[in-house]
Amino acid sequence: MRVAVIAVGKLREAYVRSGCELYVKRLRPYYAVETIEVRKGSGTTTAAEEGRSILGRIEPTDVVWALDRTGDAFASPALAKRIADLERAGHRRLVLAIGGAEGLAEAVLLRADLQWSLSPLTFLHEMARLIVLEQLYRAAKIARGEPYHR
Numbered sequence: 001m002r003v004a005v006i007a008v009g010k011l012r013e014a015y016v017r018s019g020c021e022l023y024v025k026r027l028r029p030y031y032a033v034e035t036i037e038v039r040k041g042s043g044t045t046t047a048a049e050e051g052r053s054i055l056g057r058i059e060p061t062d063v064v065w066a067l068d069r070t071g072d073a074f075a076s077p078a079l080a081k082r083i084a085d086l087e088r089a090g091h092r093r094l095v096l097a098i099g100g101a102e103g104l105a106e107a108v109l110l111r112a113d114l115q116w117s118l119s120p121l122t123f124l125h126e127m128a129r130l131i132v133l134e135q136l137y138r139a140a141k142i143a144r145g146e147p148y149h150r
Contacts, residue, residue: 003096003136004094005132007038008125009037009038009125023136026137027133038054047099050100050102054104055108057095058097061092062093065115066109066112067097068115071114073119074116076139079139083136
C-alpha cells in the first residue's frame, strides 16, 4: 500500500525535517511513502485555499484520513489494526492530510473517510507531521509483530 502525507507548508525546523526524513527512510520497507507539501494560503481564505490544494492531490479511490484535534484518537495497536485492515481490503493509497495553522478546510474534513486526532494537545503542524510518520512506523512494526513499540 502507498501512503501519502499531504501537508501544508514546508518544514522549516532542521530537527523536524531530520526526524521526518528518518521515519520516511524507516518506513520504506513497509510502505511506499511520499510527502506532498502544498503552499500555505494567504489572507482571510487561508484554510479554503489550502483545502483546494490538498483536494487537488487526492485521487477518487484514495482512503483519506484528516488530522483534526476533534477526530478519533487511537492507541497504537488499534491504529496498526486499522491500517492493516486497509491493506487487507486492497486499498491502494492512504492519504493523511495535515492542515496549516488554521487547521483543515471543511471541504477536506468532508472528503475524509476518518478524522484522526493525535492528541487533545495542540501541536505545531510541523510536529504533527513528525508524529504521524513515527506512528505509521510504530503501526507497521506492531502489525508485523516486530519489536519497537514497547
